[in-house]
Amino acid sequence: MSQLSSRCSRHVRACLIFSLLGGLIAAPVAADQATIPGVEVERLARSSQSWNGHPLPAYRPEQPEITLLRFRIAPGARLPLHQHPVINAGVLLSGELTVESKAGEILHLKAGEALIELVGELHFGYNAGTEPVDLIVFYAGNVEQPIMELADGAAGHQH
Known part of the structure; x- marks a missing residue:
């Protein structure tokens, strides 16, 4: 935390933005559950299965x-x-x-x-x-x- 405090004293503006964004990113609320003034988010789909109920495969490790x-x-x-x-x-x-x-x-x-x-x-x-x-x-x-x-x-x- 001392490094963050040190950075904040040197770059207050950047640190405030970083802190705000970090708080949003680290928050346990999904983006489609967040309340942001003027922004409406609707979840269209979320599943570990395809439309016929079969499980999706694991991602491959390549690029x-x-x-x-x-x-x-x-x-x-x-x-x-x-x-x-x-x-x-x-x-x-x-x-x-x-x-x-x-x-x-x-x-x-x-x-x-x-x-x-x-x-x-x-x-x-x-x-x-x-x-x-x-x-x-x-x-x-x-x-x-x-x-x-x-x-x-x-x-x-x-x-």
């Missing part, structure tokens, strides 16, 4: 790499059968999306809903609605690791 993709899917369009070797989650901004696993499990998403996607399980999504789907997906992978792998014989491309 992490985050990817954010925005999908726009026209009415009637369908993504090819694929799987993700990395944990990923998304938020449907507009439209309606249906996701089906190869095992026959089905998830219907509407605008504003979030999903924690399947990992290592074949599935596909499609837009059965009348308006375009606008979807943001966050992938937590590793450098040089694919985020999507097409099933054998599936048309399309990898991201």
